[in-house]
Amino acid sequence: MAQDDDAFEFWLNPSVSTDLDENTGIELETAQRFRSSEDGRVDTYFARLWLNQAISDELTLSGAVERRINAGGSDETRLMQQLSGSHGILRTRLRLEQRFVDDADRMGLRLRPRLGVSVPLDEQGRWSAKADAELFWTLRGNNVGSDEGITGLRTQVGVSYDVSDNLSLGLVYLRQQDFEDGGPDEIGHAPLVSVEYSF
Numbered sequence: 001m002a003q004d005d006d007a008f009e010f011w012l013n014p015s016v017s018t019d020l021d022e023n024t025g026i027e028l029e030t031a032q033r034f035r036s037s038e039d040g041r042v043d044t045y046f047a048r049l050w051l052n053q054a055i056s057d058e059l060t061l062s063g064a065v066e067r068r069i070n071a072g073g074s075d076e077t078r079l080m081q082q083l084s085g086s087h088g089i090l091r092t093r094l095r096l097e098q099r100f101v102d103d104a105d106r107m108g109l110r111l112r113p114r115l116g117v118s119v120p121l122d123e124q125g126r127w128s129a130k131a132d133a134e135l136f137w138t139l140r141g142n143n144v145g146s147d148e149g150i151t152g153l154r155t156q157v158g159v160s161y162d163v164s165d166n167l168s169l170g171l172v173y174l175r176q177q178d179f180e181d182g183g184p185d186e187i188g189h190a191p192l193v194s195v196e197y198s199f
Contacts, residue, residue, distance in 0.1 A: 076101045080095055091117065109140040135152070155175045174192055
């Protein structure tokens with residue numbers, strides 16, 4: 001059994017990046033996630049500092065440190081190591097997270113493998129269709145006795161259009177399923193409208 005869980009959220013994701021050399025870059029990524037407090041979700045804010053190293057034409061190795069603020073407490077610091085790949089229409093990402101949650105028993109470990117496709121829909125490459133699936137695999141919970149193993153699945157499918165070299169528009173359907181031991185899974189659905197502009 002699964003339990004549907006619909007709610008309103010508004011996300012902002014401004015970031016700035018620069019190249020250090022032809023294979024190395026840094027990025028400061030931030031996010032502001034505004035949620036409906038009536039259903040128990042809290043607003044979340046985070047900042048991540050990434051170091052990205054291209055190790056081939058297809059693979060990029062990255063590391064980051066993140067500080068995440070959750071309204072109401074349980075703030076968190078994360079360390080992340082990530083390997084991203086682009087293989088024709090296939091997209092891959094493997095991320096390992098070390099999670100330090102304030103007032104938790106210990107450091108948590110989580111693995112997040114993701115597999116997706118990106119398919120151009122026109123000769124100019126302005127239109128594209130994308131889909132991916134990402135597992136949340138908790139190797140060690142932050143608290144003794146907390147759930148471990150595969151605890152969630154996030155899937156996305158959508159289309160995007162490059163209006164110009166700087167502006168891209170997207171429409172995506174996101175489905176998030178949290179696996180609950182001894183109870184119904186929690187499922188969230190989200191239609192996402194994105195506007196990306198780079199300077």
